[in-house]
Amino acid sequence: MKPIVLMTQTHEYQDQRVAIKHVPLIETVALDFDDKALCPHYDWLIFTSKNAVKYFYPYLKLIKYDQLAVVGVKTKQLCDKMKIDVDFCPTDFSQEGLFNQHPFKKGDRVLIPSSRQARTFLQNALKESGIQVTKIDLYEVQPKYESIQEILDTMMHRQVDAITFASSSAAHAFFEAKPPHNENIYFAIGQQTAQTIRKLGYSCFVAEVQTLESMITKIVEKRFYNDGI
Structure with a gap:
């Protein structure tokens, strides 16, 4: 059996x-956010989950960014399915993996749309490395x-x-x-x-x-x- x-x-x-x-x-619920975060030109957009891709997709045409990084093979597969070009995906499918292998430069502007409850490791580590990080609370998780x-x-x-x-x-x-x-x-x-x-x-x-x-x-x-x- x-x-x-x-x-x-x-x-x-x-x-x-x-x-x-x-x-x-758990279930996910979309959140309202300040659309001023969509105004700057970003060097990198980062998706750390499939839900981030799903909830941010309607805003992709409203922002300007040069390259896209994702965490996880499933996140990349969803981007490929939705015809969103991915420039970087670490071999270690975690925030730590992305940080340890990241191609970002000091002074780069990075946008991370993710869950309100998402771990803060990546954004904090990038900031400490001299990278300008904007975090959008895109959705929240409820039991x-x-x-x-x-x-x-x-x-x-x-x-x-x-x-x-x-x-x-x-x-x-x-x-x-x-x-x-x-x-x-x-x-x-x-x-x-x-x-x-x-x-x-x-x-x-x-x-x-x-x-x-x-x-x-x-x-x-x-x-x-x-x-x-």
């Missing part, structure tokens, strides 16, 4: 190796409490083999509800999400690469190991 996996990210995903049920823990309860009920009835977390926002939404400490079923897509889970007092497995495919591979590997195969 295939492992039963509850995937908690906002977009659906399928993999033939497992039986997936999609239970998003879906009915989904949290659905997962807790499923766990109580032992009807799940793995629960996946693709963002720190999803991890906060779920683990702040104080679920059972079951180290064998929690899986994180990347180190930052895993760190969030651990800071909240829980253990988890981490994907080797920060992609959903890699996370499913980790689940299958652990399932076979636990079954003694």
